[in-house]
Amino acid sequence: MINKFVMNPKVEKQLNIIQQLQTQSENTVQSLYAQAIIEYSLYHFKKDKLQHLLDEALRERDKMKFYQLSLEYTQWLDAHKEGKMVREDGFELLLTFE
Template sequence: MINDFAMNPSVTRQLKVIRSLQARSEDTVQSLYAQAVLEYSLYHYNKNMLYNVIDEALTKRDKELFEKSVIEYNQLIESHREGKTVSENGFELYLHFE
């Protein structure tokens, strides 16, 4: 048995998620996986796209585009700072973004 007092709470929480996977149907697991892949893909795509726009604005010395893009970039990072939870059929999976 896992000693919950000796382990980091986030590790304990993830172990409980892993254990509960056994109780989930295959459709639920696949749906959670698909949602996680989509969330991570969108986050990294948008982050890289904004980074490239910022780089281009710097190259072109476009102050307006630079400021707008930096605001959007910071909003994206901030909106994912605490992570995100996806759910399906009453089960939840916590996603951590850098």
């Protein structure tokens, strides 16, 4: 809250700007955090699912299914090897995966 006792209108205006920037920064950080949670969740969900399907193909001794899933799994890991950049309001956050 802006100090009600500020006499100079220019100072009050500057304080308002600072308060707006602080709120914007907090929103940006929260947005980046939310994006990171979503990206990590999607990554681990897909990775775990592929691992489960690979195990299933091994149990069933299905070579073709195992080969296809192995290829998809390798491509998934390769696509995330360098990480993923999330952006918001000019800020960038590099997410790294294992």
